[in-house]
Structures are given as structure tokens and as C-alpha cells.
Amino acid sequence: MKVVFTLKKNTILFLAILFSSLLNSHLFAQTRVYADDQAVGRTGICAGCTVTNPGNAVNVNKSDFSTLNLTLGLVVPPSTYQTLIFPSTNKPAAGTPVSVKLGTGDQLLSLDVLGAITLQAFNGNTAAGQPVAAASLLSALSNNNQIEVAITPQQNYDRIRVTLNGGIVATLSNIYVYGAYFNVPGAVACNAAIDELNGISSGLLGLGANVGGVVNPQQAIDDDINTASTLNAGIGLTGAFAQQTIIFAGPSVLGDSVRLTLSLPQALLDAGVLDNIQVSTANGTTDNADNQNLSSSLLNVRLLDAGTNGRKVVITFAPLKIFDSVQLRLGGNVANVLSTLNLYEAQRLIPSPILSVNGVVANNTTICTGTAVTLSTAKANTVFKWYTVSTGGNAVFTGNSFQTPVLTATTTYYAEAVRNGCTNASARTPVVINVSQVPAAPIVANDVVAVCPGQHTSFTAQNMAGVTVNWYTAATGGTAIFTGNTFTTPALTSTTK
Secondary structure (H helix, E strand, O other), X not given: OOOOEEEEOOOOEEEEEEEEEOOOOEEEEEEEEEOOEEEEEEEOOOOXXXXXXXXXXXXXXXXXXXXXEOOOOOOOOOEEEEEEXXXXXXXXXXXXXXXXXXXXXXXXXXXHHHOOEXXXXXXXXXXXXXXXXXXXXXXXXXXXXXXXXXXXXXXXXOEEEEEEEOOOOOOOOEEEEEEEEEEEEOOEOOOOEEEEEEEEOHHHOOOOOOOEEEEOHHHXXXXXXXXXXXXXXXXXXXXOEEEEEEEEOOOOOOOOEEEEEEEEOHHHHHOOHHHHEEEEEEEOOEEOOOOEEOOOOOOEEEEEEEEOOEEEEEEEEOOOOOOXXXXXXXXXXXXXXXXXXXXXEEEEEOOOOOOEEOOEEOOEEEEEOOEOOEEEOOOXXXXXXXXXXXXXXXXXXXXXXXXXXXXXXXXXXXXXXXXXXXXOOOOOEEEEEEEEOOOOOOOEEOOOOOOOOOEOOEEEEOOOOOOOOEEOOOOOOOOOOEEOOEEEOOOEOOOOO
């Protein structure tokens, strides 16, 4: 028996970025195309095999989810499925990866649990390949209660079916489906998070998110520094943890850094909780094995002033490997105090340019009026734009090397780095060019004197503030033979100028 229902929703595009090849390190911007329509159904005789809130899997809210329900213990194992359908005007081609975000609520993700879930692509009602068990797709983007899995159909397809099967795992009676997407070319904000995963350890199951879990997870990626997700890891629970993984819009470039803005209750800081907070990164399905706690010397941790939600903490670090996600984990092994923290924002930062003036690294220089300088910087996969204002404005030049016009007044230029395919830029680096006016010719008292052969004499130039006096043996050009206001000649044997 098969029962099918359909529901139409709107298309939503979110931004992502992918490397087409890490070997040549070229960035190609891509945009996420989410499924905007869906159909649900079941197999077998099973009144309880339903999909709750099916439209949530294809609406605009990434924290919403549908729930696939399954009745356990039936003689003939049933299944419940939901098919997520992509826009008819924007279908994926064969060989295009498709990703699905799933969750299991209070059931921890495991190979056994994921064995009950299969993914299969379809082109209309025709299967495009064979079903793939989610257990075979377990990756670094897994957070105990949530997972993002992907398959790559080798045939044309326009939808992806998620099936919860009975008879494999007797304890899995429901799963959450958050949505499905594939990628198309498009510009992105490379510094911004695009999605998140969150989860807890087994010791926190059933305690509720306000004691053991992540509350308001989407507020960590809403680009609002005044809102936050809250990680709770219980009271005095050894080995317990809550964690949140922030997913960026594609791979980084070596040199990029991460900035996390948190707040912690003062009681936790007094209890030395920094050792219970860990950060790590991953690149796609590969864990970078760079886990560090907040007391590590590899992290820059700044404690800011206390606020109504606790003491603000800003963490920055530069991973040594390419990454597209960062995970924050809070341990619960703190006696008599609820382990909790707020995550306001997670950002990936493009490093600001390091500038050179006429080939020498510097952030300021001094020149004479009527001259120009060459400002330069360089970085792979990066475009540099030069401005005369610290924010906003229009670029006066785009490129690695900028020769200024002839300058007659002190001027500050600013350079920002923009990655290929990214819509955001680094913070701007200033360089100050101090322009000095050409001074009047120095006044030398007694500029003509008579001496006997073999004698010395001295000349003194009038002191002028901010002016250095150089002495020459030629009217123009040549090399200075002395610097200073008073010059004593060597022994003279002939008339000399």
C-alpha cells in the first residue's frame, strides 16, 4: 500500500562556495539551491507511518524540520519516506552532489541508527541510481543529533527521497528532515556562516535543551552580534558535552582565521572552565585533527567587560589547514555549576594586506612634494583594492601594485583584500605617505672665506625646524659629504666651492 501527499513551497537560495580543485587552489563561487516542493508516502500497512509538518523541510527557515514517523514491531517491516523536489526551473545535472540535513532528536547518531535511513535520487517517478544507506555517508559534518549527508547521482535527477525503514533498527521510530540542496555558480559572502549542526553526548539525553542541549542554534549564524545560541552541558556530568558546528560558505585559504564571540557566566570562569571548552576545524568530510581548548597558547583569547549575559570572550586563531567548518564544544564536568555559554557569532576572516612602500614593508613613509610612491602587496587567489577612505568609497585602483599620482600633501591610502568569488573583503590596511615641502635654500653665514693653503674652515647653515642640511661638492646631484648644520672642511690646498 502506498499513500502520497504533495505540498508546494517557494524556492530559497542560500550561499555556498566549493573548491573545484584544491590542487590548483582556484575558488569557484556557488549558490545553494534548496528543494521547494515535497511529497510523502509509506510502504506496508502502518497507520502510524506518517510525516509530521512535511512543509517544514522545504520552507525558508533552516531550523524547521519535518518528522518521519515509523511504527516499530510490525510483522511486515514498513517504511516512511519524504521526497524533496527541486525547482522545475533549476534542476541538477547528472554528477551533481546533493546534500540532505537530518536529525534524530534524542536518539544519538550512530552507524546502527543511520542504517535505518536511505537516500535515493529520482527523476520524476523514475529512480536515478540505487538507494544509499546514510550509515555509509557518516562524515566530519556530524554532531551526534544532526548530520549532513551527500550523494552524487550519476543520472539526471530532480528530487531526493529520504526513507526511514523498519526492521533494521528496532529503536529508531522517527527522524528529522531539515532540507536538501545542490550547488550552482554564484557569488558568496565567504566570511559568513551558511548553516550549523548541533548535538549532545549520551549523558545529556532527555534533560531538555535548557540543561543539556543547544538553544536557539540559528542565532549563532544570523549575522547579529547581539543574538546568540546557548550551549548547555549539564551540572557536574563527567564526559558530557554539548557542541555546535558552524559551516562556512566553502573552503578557506591558508592564512584565514576564525573569530568566535562568546559569553560565559563569571562562576564558570572562576571554576576554570576554559579547559572545558574546545574548538576544532574540518574541511568537508575531513577532520583537521586540530582540537584545542581555550587555554591553549595557539588561541588568542580576550576577556572583555562583563554584561547581562556574562563575561564576553573573543577567540581568534588561524588554522594550519584549509577548513570550511569550525566546531565549538562545551564540556559539563563542572561541579555545582551549570556548564553553559552563549555563542554570538562565528566568522571567518580574510587577513588584512601587508603593504610595502617602494618595495619595503612599511605602514608609513615620507617623501618630498611633487613625487610619487609605489604601494604593493600580494596573495594567491586574492584581489586587492585601494582606497582613499577607511570605509566605503570607490576604489581608486585594483591590483597588486599601485603607483600613486604625484603627491603635494600628506595622504593616507587603504588596501583591502577580496577573494576570487567572494562578495566580502578584509579589514582595510592604511599606509600614510607624509609629504614634506621642499625647503628654501639654506642660509650660510660668511659663505665666502679666505684661508691659507693647508688650513681648515667651518661653515654654519641657519637652523630650520624639521629640515636636515646636507653638504655637497657639486651644485646639483652628487653624494652628500656631510650632514648637519655646521660643516668643517678638510685641509684645503686650492679654491673650493
